[in-house]
Every structure is written in C-alpha cells, then in structure tokens.
Amino acid sequence: MARRATYVKQARANGEILLLDAGDSLVGDEDPANATRGASSIDFMNRMGYDAMAVGSSDLLLGKTVLQERRSEAQFPFLSANVVLSATGELWFEPYLVKEVGDVRVGVLGITDVWDVSAQGVRVTDPFSATAGFVPELRGKADLVVVLSRAGRAVDQRIAAEVPGIDFIIGGGPYDQTYETIENTETGTVTVQADRALRGHAGRYFGVFEVTLGADKKRIDHAWQIKSMDPEIADDAEIADRVNYWRQQAFQKG
Amino acid sequence: MIYLRRSWIVILMLVVAGVFLVLMGCEPSAAGEPVSKATQTSRDGESAVVASSAPMTYTLNLLHTNDTWGYVDPCG
Numbered sequence: 001m002a003r004r005a006t007y008v009k010q011a012r013a014n015g016e017i018l019l020l021d022a023g024d025s026l027v028g029d030e031d032p033a034n035a036t037r038g039a040s041s042i043d044f045m046n047r048m049g050y051d052a053m054a055v056g057s058s059d060l061l062l063g064k065t066v067l068q069e070r071r072s073e074a075q076f077p078f079l080s081a082n083v084v085l086s087a088t089g090e091l092w093f094e095p096y097l098v099k100e101v102g103d104v105r106v107g108v109l110g111i112t113d114v115w116d117v118s119a120q121g122v123r124v125t126d127p128f129s130a131t132a133g134f135v136p137e138l139r140g141k142a143d144l145v146v147v148l149s150r151a152g153r154a155v156d157q158r159i160a161a162e163v164p165g166i167d168f169i170i171g172g173g174p175y176d177q178t179y180e181t182i183e184n185t186e187t188g189t190v191t192v193q194a195d196r197a198l199r200g201h202a203g204r205y206f207g208v209f210e211v212t213l214g215a216d217k218k219r220i221d222h223a224w225q226i227k228s229m230d231p232e233i234a235d236d237a238e239i240a241d242r243v244n245y246w247r248q249q250a251f252q253k254g
Numbered sequence: 255m256i257y258l259r260r261s262w263i264v265i266l267m268l269v270v271a272g273v274f275l276v277l278m279g280c281e282p283s284a285a286g287e288p289v290s291k292a293t294q295t296s297r298d299g300e301s302a303v304v305a306s307s308a309p310m311t312y313t314l315n316l317l318h319t320n321d322t323w324g325y326v327d328p329c330g
Contacts, residue, residue, distance in 0.1 A: 001326040004319075011317055020318040028323020041324035056321075101314045146316065172320030195320050203322030213312040220311070229328075243326045 001044050001243055002235035007206060007227065008048050009236065016102040019049055022172035022193075023056030023112070023150040026070060028202055032243075035250035038062060038070045043242060046075045052097045054110035054148035055080040056172065057124065060117045079110025079148060082130035086121050095134050098141050104217055107142030109134055113150040113173065127151035132163045139165040143217035146170060153193075157182075160189040167219050168209065173197065177205070181224050188219075194226050204229055 011017050025045075026038030033041050038059070045053070055078050059067060071078050071093075081095035096109040111127040131147060138145055147169045149156050156171045164187045171178075171193040182191045194207025205226050212221040322328075 011315060016314040018316050022320035025322040026324055030325060033324025104312050104314055170318050197321035201328055203325035204328040207318045209316040211314055215310050
C-alpha cells in the first residue's frame, strides 16, 4: 500500500492523472481491511486521492449500513449503474462521474457483478442493459468514456462489441490479467484487467493507460502497461504510518 | 541596362508576393518557429481566450487498480 502511494505521487508529479478502482477493493481475507470492515481501505484511498471506485459484489456484502458508512467516509464517489434499492427501485449509487482532467472531460461509469444481495435490501440489475442505457448520455458529456466493470469478462466483451461510444473498459474479477489490450475492431473499445483476485496477491499491480487525444479531444493513441509494486519502490512514509495505525486497530478489534 | 531592368522586375515580384502572403494571413516565420501554429479557443471564466501556442494533443494517464481486497502488503 505504501509503495502504491509513492507510485501515485510520482505519477501525479509527472502529469495529469485519473486514479480509479474497478471494485472489490474494500475487504478480502486479511486484516486490517476485514477487521475494520473496509475503513482502513477507504482511509488509504482518500490519502492517495482516488477519483472514483466501482462497487463490487463483495463490497455489497459488507451490508447496507456498513457500506453506507464507508461511502460517507470516502472523498470520492462509489459508482454503480446497476445497483438499486429493493424498496424503491432507485439507483443507490451515482451511475457515473464526469471529471475534468486538465482540459479533458473524462466520463467514468461503474457497473457491478450480478450477485444475490437481496438480504442487504438491494438488487443488482443487468449490467449490460445499464451500460447500454447510460453510455449515450455520458458520451454527450465527456471527451473520453471509461467503464469500470465488475461484470466479468464475458459481459465486458459483449459491451465492447455492442455498445458504441466507450473508449476503455477497465475490468476486475477472478480472471487472468490482460497483459495486452483487447481492442474491438468494430467499436474501437479497448478492454483490460490489471490485477487478479488471488489470496496473497491482490493489490500488487497498477494498470496505467497513457492516453493521447487530438486537438478535437478524440482518442488518437494509447499505451497500456501493468506496473508491479515491487520493493524497489520506496514506501510512502505517511501511508506506512497509517498501515501501522490500522494494524493496531485491527489487533485491538481482534 | 538590361541587367538593371531585370533586377527591378525581380524586386517588384518579391514585393507583390509579400503583399499577397500578408493578405492570405501568413506571417514570415521567425527562426525555429513552425510556419503554421495550431490555435485553440478555451474558456476562462466568461471570456473566450485564443491561445496561439495551445498543444496539438492532450496526454493524460489513467491509473487503476482492481480486486485489491484492501491488502496492505501483497506478496511482501
């Protein structure tokens, strides 16, 4: 985590960045995240300056009350275009964010993987339909459109093929990482996955898109790489202190 | 005499060409500058600003994580 913070600071010093998470990053199988019910994760993400996070089904499994607490602590939006409140049918989260990065308006849409979370008082609707419904609206507000997807690789590929107007799909889930970008030749949508949910492995990688847009702010080129947070990257002192703090909190709760 | 008359004709043609270029909106380029500059209009509050040295391209980086599970120390 402390290396990740150093990497973000370096990237931010070198130019305009947007810092995103494609979901299932609040809790897993280890402390301090589990013992603090994701509070440590939000603290780290706030301090690193995340711009948005998609909501994953494991985030939903924290329960409505706890996830609402985490949401209120976060200094960035939780995004999902397909999680609705069972009682009213209304979206629980903002479906998308439009953020100006330098002179470029970047639209970020979040979608959640279908999971039975009815016990939490919420329902996950079809992610493909939600994406197809919101992208035209988002395209009209943004120069670049990014989908943060927890929906799974098959759904991501269907979206890439059938929903025009998306520049990038950043996926997550228990799938192999994509070391090369997958570009749909019909729509031009590029799909990637930087990390993989594996015990002892999660959180090790950053995906980094360098995007070039022309004077008309249309995408003309991109380069993508997976960056591993290896020991050569020095720990960020502030985040290292917070890691110790949250470990103590988790120990006391345990 | 013929030589002098040809020189005047050449000078006259150069002057006409210069006037023509100015009328077409071209400027003689200073050393090291591109002949044509891209221009772009941007909004600064209420006033539109024309930035003659605006970049031809924009570059930004999308950094992203997924499935971090809140890990603080993956793989040591």
